[in-house]
Amino acid sequence: MARFANGKAPYLRKADDKAYGTAIIMRDFLIGLLPLILFAWYKNGLQVYLDGNIAFLEMFYPLVFIIVGGLLSTIFEGLFYVITDKQVRTLKALGTKLQTSFAAIPGILLAMILPLYTPIWVLVFGCLFATIIGKMLFGGFGYNIFNPALIGYIAIAFTLTGVINAAGGALNASEILIDGIAGATPLGTLSAASTLNYDALVTPYGSLWNFFLGTIPGALAETSALACLIAYAWFVFRKVIKWYVPLVFVGTVFVLSWGIGLAAGEPGLWFPTYSILSGGLMFGAVFMATEPVTTPRNPLGKIVFALFLGAFTVLFRFVGSLPEGVATAIVFMNIFTMPIDNWTAIIRSDSPIQKKTWLRIAVLAILFLAIAAYGVLKSGSDYATMIVTSPLVRGLF
Amino acid sequence: MILHKAKGVRIDGRKQMSKTAPLHEFLNPRFVYIPLIQQASPLKRIVEVGELVKIGQVVAFREGFGAMPIHASVSGKVTAVKKAWHASGRMVDAIEIENDLLHTPDDAIRPEIDPDAFTKPELIEKMQNAGLSGLGGAGFPTYIKYKTQCAIDVVIINAVECEPYITCDYMLIEQLPEKLLKGLKYFMRAAGANRGVVCYKAYNTGIEAVLKPFLAAYPGITLFPVKDIYPAGWEKYLVQQVTGKSYANLPSEAGAIVDNSATAIVFADAVEKNIPLISRVVTISGEGVRNPQNFLVPIGTPVKDLIQQCGGYAEGLDPAKAYYIAGGPMTGRAILIDELVVNDTLGSVLVFPLPAAKNHPACLGCGQCADVCPVYLAPTEIQRAFESKDVEGVKALNANKCMQCGLCSYVCPSHIEITDFVARAKEFARKGA
Numbered sequence: 001m002a003r004f005a006n007g008k009a010p011y012l013r014k015a016d017d018k019a020y021g022t023a024i025i026m027r028d029f030l031i032g033l034l035p036l037i038l039f040a041w042y043k044n045g046l047q048v049y050l051d052g053n054i055a056f057l058e059m060f061y062p063l064v065f066i067i068v069g070g071l072l073s074t075i076f077e078g079l080f081y082v083i084t085d086k087q088v089r090t091l092k093a094l095g096t097k098l099q100t101s102f103a104a105i106p107g108i109l110l111a112m113i114l115p116l117y118t119p120i121w122v123l124v125f126g127c128l129f130a131t132i133i134g135k136m137l138f139g140g141f142g143y144n145i146f147n148p149a150l151i152g153y154i155a156i157a158f159t160l161t162g163v164i165n166a167a168g169g170a171l172n173a174s175e176i177l178i179d180g181i182a183g184a185t186p187l188g189t190l191s192a193a194s195t196l197n198y199d200a201l202v203t204p205y206g207s208l209w210n211f212f213l214g215t216i217p218g219a220l221a222e223t224s225a226l227a228c229l230i231a232y233a234w235f236v237f238r239k240v241i242k243w244y245v246p247l248v249f250v251g252t253v254f255v256l257s258w259g260i261g262l263a264a265g266e267p268g269l270w271f272p273t274y275s276i277l278s279g280g281l282m283f284g285a286v287f288m289a290t291e292p293v294t295t296p297r298n299p300l301g302k303i304v305f306a307l308f309l310g311a312f313t314v315l316f317r318f319v320g321s322l323p324e325g326v327a328t329a330i331v332f333m334n335i336f337t338m339p340i341d342n343w344t345a346i347i348r349s350d351s352p353i354q355k356k357t358w359l360r361i362a363v364l365a366i367l368f369l370a371i372a373a374y375g376v377l378k379s380g381s382d383y384a385t386m387i388v389t390s391p392l393v394r395g396l397f
Numbered sequence: 398m399i400l401h402k403a404k405g406v407r408i409d410g411r412k413q414m415s416k417t418a419p420l421h422e423f424l425n426p427r428f429v430y431i432p433l434i435q436q437a438s439p440l441k442r443i444v445e446v447g448e449l450v451k452i453g454q455v456v457a458f459r460e461g462f463g464a465m466p467i468h469a470s471v472s473g474k475v476t477a478v479k480k481a482w483h484a485s486g487r488m489v490d491a492i493e494i495e496n497d498l499l500h501t502p503d504d505a506i507r508p509e510i511d512p513d514a515f516t517k518p519e520l521i522e523k524m525q526n527a528g529l530s531g532l533g534g535a536g537f538p539t540y541i542k543y544k545t546q547c548a549i550d551v552v553i554i555n556a557v558e559c560e561p562y563i564t565c566d567y568m569l570i571e572q573l574p575e576k577l578l579k580g581l582k583y584f585m586r587a588a589g590a591n592r593g594v595v596c597y598k599a600y601n602t603g604i605e606a607v608l609k610p611f612l613a614a615y616p617g618i619t620l621f622p623v624k625d626i627y628p629a630g631w632e633k634y635l636v637q638q639v640t641g642k643s644y645a646n647l648p649s650e651a652g653a654i655v656d657n658s659a660t661a662i663v664f665a666d667a668v669e670k671n672i673p674l675i676s677r678v679v680t681i682s683g684e685g686v687r688n689p690q691n692f693l694v695p696i697g698t699p700v701k702d703l704i705q706q707c708g709g710y711a712e713g714l715d716p717a718k719a720y721y722i723a724g725g726p727m728t729g730r731a732i733l734i735d736e737l738v739v740n741d742t743l744g745s746v747l748v749f750p751l752p753a754a755k756n757h758p759a760c761l762g763c764g765q766c767a768d769v770c771p772v773y774l775a776p777t778e779i780q781r782a783f784e785s786k787d788v789e790g791v792k793a794l795n796a797n798k799c800m801q802c803g804l805c806s807y808v809c810p811s812h813i814e815i816t817d818f819v820a821r822a823k824e825f826a827r828k829g830a
Contacts, residue, residue: 002710002735004721005751008817010803011726012408012561015812016752022761022810100758142759142811242764297764298775342790345767345775349795 026102028238032231036112036283037066039214040221044116044172053173062220066111068120072127073107074098080136101141106130109149109287112221113280113327114156117168122160126152146334147294150327157327175217178204185217186278187317187324196266196383202274211277222283225276232286241290242299245306249285250276252310256376260318263380281313284326294334301344304364308340309333311372318379404771405626405634406804408727411561415682418690420568423706424676425498429471429697430481430491430738435459436536440467442492448475453503453673456492463538465528470675470695473497482737484723486730491697491738505671512583512669520587520668527667528674533566533630533657534724536742539664542656545649549588553639553648554581556597556604556658557623557630560725563745565678566658567601568691573662574607578615580661583668585617588654593618594639595658598625627727628771628802679739681707683722685714685748700737700746710748722747727803757812766805766815772798776805776815783822788829796823 015021040062049059081088081097088094107127114123130152138144156164170185184192186205193200202208205216214224222228235241257275261267276282289295289309296305309329316332317325343360350357433440440457444450450473455466473496481491509515515523524540531537533555554577556566570577581593593615597604599622612618623629623638632655637643642651659677666672675696682689687708694703704710722729723737726747737746766776774795782790799819806816 002716004716004719004731004733004735004748006733007720007731007751008806008814009726009728009730009801010807010816011720011722011729011731011747011749012807013752013812014808015757015810016755020810021755021812022758022763025761025763025810096756100756102758140759142761242768292762292764295762297762297777298767299764301775302764341775342778342794345778346793346795348767349772349774349798351773 023100025238025240026105028235028240029105030108032234032238032240033108033112033287035227035230036221036224037063039224039227040066040112043215043223044220048172048174051174053177062116065114065116065118065120065123065220066108069107069109069111069123069127070104071107072124073105073110073131074103076128076131077101077103077136077140080132084136103131106135106148106152110152113149113153113219113283115164115168115170116172116220117170118156118164119167122156122163125160126156128152129155142293144293145337146331147288147291150288150331150334153327154331157322157324170219171217186211186274190278191321194383196261196264196271198268198270202270208270208273208277211274216278218278219280222280225282228282228286235286235290241286242302244299245290245295245302246285248303248306249289249309249313250281252307252372253281253313256310256314256372257318259372259376260314260380260383263376264383266383275317279317279324280326284313284330288326288330294337296337296341296344298341298345298348300348301341304340304344304368305333305337307368308336308371311368311375314379315371315375318382319375404769405624405629406769406808407625408561408627408807410625411682412558412564412567415562415564415680415689415691416567418688420572420678420691420693421706423692423694423698423703424471424500425496426471426695426698426702427496428476428699429494429496429695430479430699431456431467431470431494431697432481432483432738432740433457433478433490433492434483434485435467435530435741436463438462439490442478442490444469444475444492446475446477449473450475450494451501451503453506453671453675459528459538463530463541465525465530465538465540466673467528468503468673468675469494470697471496472499472501482732482734484730484732484737484740484743486723486732494697505673508670509668515583515586515668517587517589520583523667523671524587524664526673527663527671529660529664529667530674530741531657532659532663532674532677532741532744534728534742534744539656539660542647542649542654543584543587545647545654547649548652549590549649549654550652551592551594551640551654552581552584552588552590553621553635553653553655554584554593554595554658554661555630555632555635555655556595556601557635558598559627559630560727562682562747563680563725564682565680565691565744567597567604568680569659569662569678569693570604571607575611576662576665577658578608578611578618579669580663580665581618582615583664584654584656584661590654591617594621595619596621596623596630596635596639598623598629600625627804631771631800631802634771674741677739677741677743679703679743680745680747682745683720683747683749685711685719685721685750687711694739696739696741698739700739701735703739703746704735704748714748714750719748719750727807728801755812760809760811760813763810765808765810769804769808771802771804772800774799774819776819779822780815780818783818783825786825788826791822791826791829796826799823 044062045059130148134148134151135144212225236243254272257272261271312329313325316328442457444456450469452472454469456469457467476495477493480488483489521543529539585593636648636653644650779796
């Protein structure tokens with residue numbers, strides 16, 4: 001007679017494999033950031049050095065900035081554990097804790113979406129906000145409601161934008177010398193524009209090709225759509241994210257932006273293309289809208305989430321007073337992750353679909369259409385060179 | 398489509414382990430222990446300690462739903478009523494019979510002269526008298542399926558064996574291919590169906606090879622290979638693949654009856670020779686067994702005897718750091734003490750070492766569990782509703798649809814016991830109303 005071990009079915013687990021598991025997913029996520037980090041270094045470091053606008057050592061500043069962000073987050077998280085968790089009293093215990101909480105990620109992401117000349121103390125403030133308030137106060141990895149990096153970003157954007165601009169802002173030493181840009185990022189230019197005009201919006205930065213490559217002014221590492229696409233392909237290949245989430249998100253913004261263009265009498269496809277290539281949309285779609293902890297879990301939920309994200313991004317970007325809509329839209333939608341997850345889980349598991357479930361579907365559909373329609377019509381009429389909608393509809397907005 | 402695509406996950410089969418050795422007949426255990434329980438219903442014993450019994454003699458009755466007789470699997474003397482470990486993970490009462498090694502058959506076991514003459518009700522009665530229950534794992538009384546009011550158009554033989562390690566159905570079919578077709582023929586007659594389908598995994602070309610030569614003599618019977626995914630052997634999946642129809646509760650709603658291949662083989666004997674359900678094939682496999690193989694054994698055989706026949710446990714196996722599983726690795730049950738006895742639903746016993754310990758993070762919300770769920774549930778949502786004791790919430794999330802295939806736990810990158818949560822939530826919602 002021998003006593004055997006107890007356990008719960010199934011007794012085979014993929015997670016027992018060394019090459020599979022949450023830690024591997026997180027490692028792959030960090031690898032996916034590499035193309036963007038390298039591009040940020042090329043654009044804001046190497047190229048500027050080659051132009052002769054900065055000194056040799058200054059060239060590495062973008063990399064240092066991102067690494068410092070990761071370090072700060074790790075330090076804050078470690079301190080939080082040491083102070084609050086009685087079990088964490090030795091270095092070894094702290095090590096095991098940090099191993100399963102992926103502490104560096106919020107800081108790295110935050111550093112990547114801040115302007116290049118953000119003072120380090122502002123980064124410290126942002127990382128503190130991101131890690132402590134955005135993540136640890138909710139219970140740490142897996143329990144946070146909001147995307148921690150975006151919490152840090154929004155805290156900075158609402159309070160310290162002036163400080164960052166005074167310190168040099170987003171434009172690197174080469175970009176500041178270009179006359180046509182007048183010190184503004186593309187979306188900054190857009191929010192100051194009163195009409196949709198290719199020559200005013202795109203030409204100062206080159207062409208849409210520059211938007212795609214990312215050689216336009218913007219936050220440190222989020223400008224390159226190409227780098228985001230490389231990361232996207234890697235993530236899909238490694239199954240880190242669901243392939244359809246960024247597509248639905250970006251697709252919604254594209255369609256709605258096109259609608260705005262049409263409403264404003266600018267039917268060209270350049271405008272929606274410009275819209276999805278500028279700002280943090282690509283970055284947000286690949287890295288933030290797919291962030292597993294703070295977005296819905298079931299496939300239908302992810303799609304609904306991405307749809308609403310698109311609608312709110314358009315609303316915040318074109319109607320709201322902030323130049324950048326993506327970060328706000330994602331954090332705003334994070335609030336609704338739980339109800340969306342619950343509703344879509346019910347809808348998805350129901351077959352045949354019951355009456356009550358149809359009601360839920362109808363509510364979601366009406367909400368989406370209303371928000372999308374409002375965003376399109378309102379901003380479309382704002383940019384309109386001539387009144388394309390009837391005076392009555394015009395009067396409503 | 399993304400939302401409702403055909404579901405399943407490819408899992409490393411590990412089947413070759415137990416396929417190398419031929420099917421081993423082990424008909425002479427010293428003692429057998431006939432468990433006095435079937436599914437969840439206790440059986441009524443009708444033999445006393447000291448009584449002599451013959452092979453096939455009725456020793457107990459199942460009463461109420463699925464009432465039928467249970468038979469002695471060896472001839473000999475009833476020596477005790479003892480507790481024995483059962484595949485359900487509990488100790489149950491069992492009739493201990495000391496084998497006299499004479500193989501004396503009961504008078505009821507006699508060949509039929511014209512088995513093809515039986516009518517539908519007669520065949521169904523034979524199922525009941527043979528104590529025939531599903532040998533695939535659920536142990537559902539077979540005759541109940543055939544007493545349906547629905548018109549049956551196809552009988553599906555399930556020889557898919559989608560769980561890793563298990564090869565008992567495959568080995569038995571390889572041995573007795575024609576008997577399978579005969580059993581299916583009788584099943585079709587009992588159901589009034591003119592179509593019979595044998596489902597097996599497409600890579601199991603051996604099944605096709607052994608069945609093909611006989612097919613011409615059995616009109617209406619076709620072979621149906623299915624994809625190598627888990628859970629391809631799930632009843633609903635097979636019915637959907639074969640008929641294209643879906644159903645809510647029972648396959649008969651879609652005009653189908655699904656039976657395990659081993660059940661069909663036993664039924665062929667029950668019709669032609671009046672041999673009741675007294676033996677079955679068990680796979681003994683896993684990295685913790687020295688020579689994995691399949692055994693044809695009388696029901697009630699102690700699994701210990703079979704492990705001994707396999708050469709014992711693998712060298713250096715530490716039982717405290719190994720699983721001993723009754724059933725498949727996905728849906729089976731860990732048995733703590735290796736005193737298990739073979740019952741009608743036990744298709745395999747697996748012994749393998751526990752995986753190396755790993756430091757697992759919390760749920761990251763990746764949603765893979767919802768992604769792989771064959772019935773489109775959202776396990777994490779069900780867990781959340783369950784943890785906040787929300788009966789209505791669990792019900793609204795259709796937790797009752799879960800059939801505990803185990804895929805959500807299998808794919809979870811954070812090693813969360815999510816299948817167990819859903820199972821408990823299901824139970825909670827059932828009771829909580």
